[in-house]
Amino acid sequence: MEASKPAGKKPPRRKEARMFYEVRIYNAKGKLKRIVPPEKVSQGYWQSFYNALTEERLRPQVKRGRKPGFLRQKNN
Numbered sequence: 001m002e003a004s005k006p007a008g009k010k011p012p013r014r015k016e017a018r019m020f021y022e023v024r025i026y027n028a029k030g031k032l033k034r035i036v037p038p039e040k041v042s043q044g045y046w047q048s049f050y051n052a053l054t055e056e057r058l059r060p061q062v063k064r065g066r067k068p069g070f071l072r073q074k075n076n
Helices: 038-058
Strands: 023-026 032-036
8 A cells, every 4th residue: 555645735845055145235224235146155255265275375384483402502
């Protein structure tokens, strides 16, 4: 026997997981100025992320810290 489904009821829809939501921008008076879609927000975020990585790689690495033991002057 096959289990019957109740007529007229749909299974609950699965919500799509999002990393970014739309951004609403308001003017000084509180009126909606524009809405930035999630795709645009995501694009801006990842672009700035990769730009920061590139800049970090291009910056010269300066190592600071203690000198190794054989280079330190000994105080007697």
